[in-house]
Amino acid sequence: MSAVLQPETGHRWIVVPDDPQAEPSRDLVGGKAWSLWRMRSLGLRVPPVFVVTTEACAEYFAGDGLPEGLVDELAAGIRRLEAELGRSFGGGDRPLLVSVRSGAAISMPGMMDTILDLGITDSVEAALAAETGDPAFAAEVHRRFTGFYGRLVLGCTEELEDLPDTAAVRAAVLDDTGSRVPADPWEQLREAVAAVFASSRSRRAVAYRKHYGIPQDLGTAVTVQAMVFGNLDADSGTGVLFTRNPVTGAKEPYGEYLECGQGEDVVSGRVTPKPLSELASRAPEVHAELLRAADCLDREGRDAQDIEFTVQHGELFLLQSRSAKRTAQAAVRIAVALVDEGAVTPAEAVRRVTAEQVRTLLRPRLADGAADGVAELASGTAASPGVACGVAVATPEEAGPGTILVRRSTSPDDVHGMIAAAGVVTEQGGATSHAAVVSRALDTPCVVGCGAGTVDALVGRTITVDATAGRVYEGELPTSATSEDGDADLARLCEWAEAAAPVRVAGSGPEPVFDADTVPPEELGESVPAVPPGTRTVRGAVFATSEGVRAALDAGVEVIVAENRLPVLLAAIEHGDAARVVDHQSSGGRS
Numbered sequence: 001m002s003a004v005l006q007p008e009t010g011h012r013w014i015v016v017p018d019d020p021q022a023e024p025s026r027d028l029v030g031g032k033a034w035s036l037w038r039m040r041s042l043g044l045r046v047p048p049v050f051v052v053t054t055e056a057c058a059e060y061f062a063g064d065g066l067p068e069g070l071v072d073e074l075a076a077g078i079r080r081l082e083a084e085l086g087r088s089f090g091g092g093d094r095p096l097l098v099s100v101r102s103g104a105a106i107s108m109p110g111m112m113d114t115i116l117d118l119g120i121t122d123s124v125e126a127a128l129a130a131e132t133g134d135p136a137f138a139a140e141v142h143r144r145f146t147g148f149y150g151r152l153v154l155g156c157t158e159e160l161e162d163l164p165d166t167a168a169v170r171a172a173v174l175d176d177t178g179s180r181v182p183a184d185p186w187e188q189l190r191e192a193v194a195a196v197f198a199s200s201r202s203r204r205a206v207a208y209r210k211h212y213g214i215p216q217d218l219g220t221a222v223t224v225q226a227m228v229f230g231n232l233d234a235d236s237g238t239g240v241l242f243t244r245n246p247v248t249g250a251k252e253p254y255g256e257y258l259e260c261g262q263g264e265d266v267v268s269g270r271v272t273p274k275p276l277s278e279l280a281s282r283a284p285e286v287h288a289e290l291l292r293a294a295d296c297l298d299r300e301g302r303d304a305q306d307i308e309f310t311v312q313h314g315e316l317f318l319l320q321s322r323s324a325k326r327t328a329q330a331a332v333r334i335a336v337a338l339v340d341e342g343a344v345t346p347a348e349a350v351r352r353v354t355a356e357q358v359r360t361l362l363r364p365r366l367a368d369g370a371a372d373g374v375a376e377l378a379s380g381t382a383a384s385p386g387v388a389c390g391v392a393v394a395t396p397e398e399a400g401p402g403t404i405l406v407r408r409s410t411s412p413d414d415v416h417g418m419i420a421a422a423g424v425v426t427e428q429g430g431a432t433s434h435a436a437v438v439s440r441a442l443d444t445p446c447v448v449g450c451g452a453g454t455v456d457a458l459v460g461r462t463i464t465v466d467a468t469a470g471r472v473y474e475g476e477l478p479t480s481a482t483s484e485d486g487d488a489d490l491a492r493l494c495e496w497a498e499a500a501a502p503v504r505v506a507g508s509g510p511e512p513v514f515d516a517d518t519v520p521p522e523e524l525g526e527s528v529p530a531v532p533p534g535t536r537t538v539r540g541a542v543f544a545t546s547e548g549v550r551a552a553l554d555a556g557v558e559v560i561v562a563e564n565r566l567p568v569l570l571a572a573i574e575h576g577d578a579a580r581v582v583d584h585q586s587s588g589g590r591s
Helices: 026-041 054-062 070-085 122-132 135-152 166-177 185-199 203-212 263-268 277-282 284-301 328-340 355-361 412-420 434-442 454-458 488-500 546-554 565-586
Strands: 049-052 098-103 115-118 221-226 237-242 254-259 305-312 315-323 376-379 381-384 387-393 403-407 423-426 446-448 462-466 471-474 504-506 513-515 537-539 559-561
Touching (some): 026 054, 026 098, 026 221, 026 284, 026 315, 054 221, 115 135, 122 135, 135 185, 203 412, 237 277, 254 263, 254 277, 263 305, 277 284, 284 305, 284 315, 328 355, 355 546, 381 434, 387 423, 403 412, 412 434, 423 454, 434 446, 446 462, 504 565
Parallel strands (some): 387 403, 403 423, 513 537, 537 559
Antiparallel strands (some): 098 221, 237 254, 237 305, 376 471, 381 446
């Protein structure tokens, strides 16, 4: 790879996205860092940051270790943070600690979790204790960092969270991995960056990319950001705010807040936070500032936003804003609402909802009265609605069609099992936990926070998960279907999709007609049958799938006969858009 200096810094491998007028490339710095630039450009309070680029990640895999020159550039990036904050990395009276986060251009669960509090050592702990006047806080920061590093960089598989102090965590990590957590903060930083790069090729990341058709060589950037401490004191905390309800789509703030905690506590699901109203009651001025920022980001982003924030000693800091993962129901409601608000056009709205989301919305729900008199085995927070039936299993390796994955809490290590399972249930966590967010992205029915003992109570039993109500029942219960004609939002989307789609969907069409349902199953196999030349209309279950829609459009078909129109229309729009991109690229970009 040729040495090309980044104009933002004059460096080859890092970017400092702090100029409001110079938008960084999302492909280069990843979605997380791009969102930090966006928030800072809007005048919102964001801890300073620098980014190791996706090009450095590509060079890491092309060579043998960190690219030449990156170590010096990491030092330069740290010096920038020190200068801006008046703090020192690795020592001094006012120590600088940083977080290290993965960040691909496309949001991609399955990569390495965030390492918090990097840069702490025994001497830094003493300095932090002196600065804050709270030795217990400084000791907790050190203990937590040691656990993050031991698990995420060194690969420790032991449970570290409940160990009492740093010495106990160090001993457990050494015993399990044979390696020590470095006492040199610069070594901590170098090894953390390498671990983030390596995680982009992990099994769970590969599984997620494969499921969503994301290129396997996407790589990741690494965001290095100055720490703010939600666990500093009673006037500190952390939380997640959705600008619109990600379950229903209603335009209302939806989120959770954890007093005296760090963001990893919330997203991991290890701790169940309180509703956002907790922040409103404890710090109304901070809550009001957060809602103003949320409204700004929702308006500027022209979409529902998922915002991570930290409050440090009464001061609000924003750590990320991105388009929110949402259920199928919420996707439809938000798309229609954005048209009514004038934020997007109808043509844009139909491209905000996928065919798979509509198919999910139209799938069966629990029939009226089906649960009457049936044993309720567990209940919790309805994180991703829908109904799923199957045998409860305890590990992602056991998960598959016809199973429900039941875990204490989920992590990126469980993503492949969450993809395979029909539903997800957890003992811990709230509506913004890892299990909830990933299940919404997958549109998998999910109930979280069912309480201790849920795994033991459910595993091995056939259960029904009613993730709309947040309940788990004994046995397999009857369901009923939803009709797209009976929903006002679906009807409007259908009208807009008909205007944008390159094919008509109807109950009948002109001759000649090809009916795939007449093809013998042994001849059909698992592939879409070839459409005879000259066919104007196709029918059959296979042509209601996205693969069937593509085959019909490629064959020049005019009409697809299907019971539910909207999923077929949306699949046709998606395929038509993709075909235009390919044509544009093959013509060398000429219009």
